[in-house]
Amino acid sequence: MADSMVASFWGPVTSTTELCEENYAHSSYIAEFYNTISNIPCVLLALIGLVNAFRQGFEKRFSVLHISNMILAIGSMIFHATLQHVISVFLGLCKDSLLWSATYCRYLPANLQHQVHGEGLSLQQSDETPMVWEILLYMYVLYSPDWHYRSTMPTFLFLYGAAFAVVHFFARFQLVFKLHYIGLCLLCIPRMYKYYIQAKDVAAKRLAKLWVLTLTLGTLCWLVDRICCKKLSHWYVNPQGHAWWHVLMGLNSYYANTFLMFCRAQQRGWEPRITHLLGFLPYVKVQKPEKRE
Numbered sequence: 001m002a003d004s005m006v007a008s009f010w011g012p013v014t015s016t017t018e019l020c021e022e023n024y025a026h027s028s029y030i031a032e033f034y035n036t037i038s039n040i041p042c043v044l045l046a047l048i049g050l051v052n053a054f055r056q057g058f059e060k061r062f063s064v065l066h067i068s069n070m071i072l073a074i075g076s077m078i079f080h081a082t083l084q085h086v087i088s089v090f091l092g093l094c095k096d097s098l099l100w101s102a103t104y105c106r107y108l109p110a111n112l113q114h115q116v117h118g119e120g121l122s123l124q125q126s127d128e129t130p131m132v133w134e135i136l137l138y139m140y141v142l143y144s145p146d147w148h149y150r151s152t153m154p155t156f157l158f159l160y161g162a163a164f165a166v167v168h169f170f171a172r173f174q175l176v177f178k179l180h181y182i183g184l185c186l187l188c189i190p191r192m193y194k195y196y197i198q199a200k201d202v203a204a205k206r207l208a209k210l211w212v213l214t215l216t217l218g219t220l221c222w223l224v225d226r227i228c229c230k231k232l233s234h235w236y237v238n239p240q241g242h243a244w245w246h247v248l249m250g251l252n253s254y255y256a257n258t259f260l261m262f263c264r265a266q267q268r269g270w271e272p273r274i275t276h277l278l279g280f281l282p283y284v285k286v287q288k289p290e291k292r293e
Contacts, residue, residue: 019242020229023083035080038243042073042250049257052283061141062261068137069253072130076246128177129168133161135184141260142191145267192256195263203274207259207282211252218248258284 009028019035026033046069053062136157147153168177196208225232225241232238258274261284265272270286277283 019080020225020232021238021240021242022233030081031083032080034240034243035246036077038240038246039073039077039080039250041247042076042253043070045250045254046070046073048277048281048283049254053261056261056265056284056286057288058261058264061137061144062257062264065137065141065257065260068130068134069250069257072134073246073250075130129165131181132164132168132184135181135188136161138188138256139184141264142188142195145264192259195259199259199263199266201262201272201274203282204259204262204272207255207262207274211255211259214248214252214255218245218252221245221248255282258282 019032021032021035023031030036046066050063050066050070053066140154140157144150144153164180173180192208192211196205199205199208221241221244224239225245232241262272262274265284265286270288272284272286274282275285
């Protein structure tokens with residue numbers, strides 16, 4: 001939305017994407033206050049999952065999965081706090097006459113030097129590209145147990161993710177990015193449903209249901225915020241639909257990761273069970289079979 005009267009620390013908004021929240025309404029350092037701080041629960045939940053994955057001895061893929069959730073949330077915080085393209089923030093430093101003489105500025109490619117005095121590149125790399133990388137990682141975790149050629153899938157997904165980052169950087173997708181991301185998400189659903197059917201534990205099935213519930217509610221919040229923004233902006237209190245989308249998707253990722261960890265532990269014969277941290281936050285605890293000497 002349009003900027004408030006508060007001066008902006010980051011300069012004019014260069015992002016092509018703005019949400020239904022008044023810019024710099026609470027601080028000159030944070031463009032979209034609620035959309036920024038709503039990512040904090042996502043980081044904390046991912047950190048809890050990461051610690052549990054280490055403590056229970058799960059495979060590295062689950063640690064990387066939790067770390068990717070953290071990176072995505074931090075990238076989202078950076079984007080919503082600045083409403084700048086990452087490359088624009090970097091190039092903005094080069095506008096300073098003293099910094100322009102520095103090595104990293106003088107040896108920028110000609111097309112990027114041109115952007116220093118232009119409008120920047122229309123791309124939210126800190127937010128959108130990690131979203132695709134994360135969903136590719138979910139695809140690996142979901143499908144790798146049944147993949148016979150162990151190196152083929154991670155190699156393909158790595159090359160696909162790298163190629164997407166390069167193409168997205170220059171092509172500046174908007175609608176295509178959203179359709180592409182939805183398509184990747186849909187590819188994950190059949191395998192999640194298969195795991196749900198195979199799971200016999202009631203608590204594990206509840207995690208899968210919570211995953212669906214938070215995904216549905218989060219999507220509704222996102223849609224309402226996008227479609228009804230003009231009406232919501234005139235309300236006395238803005239419901240901050242996009243901020244709730246962040247919170248719900250943080251829970252969604254946590255529930256999905258915990259459910260996948262349970263299923264993987266079950267596949268390996270670790271006798272997993274769902275317990276609760278502080279009485280309400282579910283996590284997986286395993287009992288590995290003793291090694292015979």
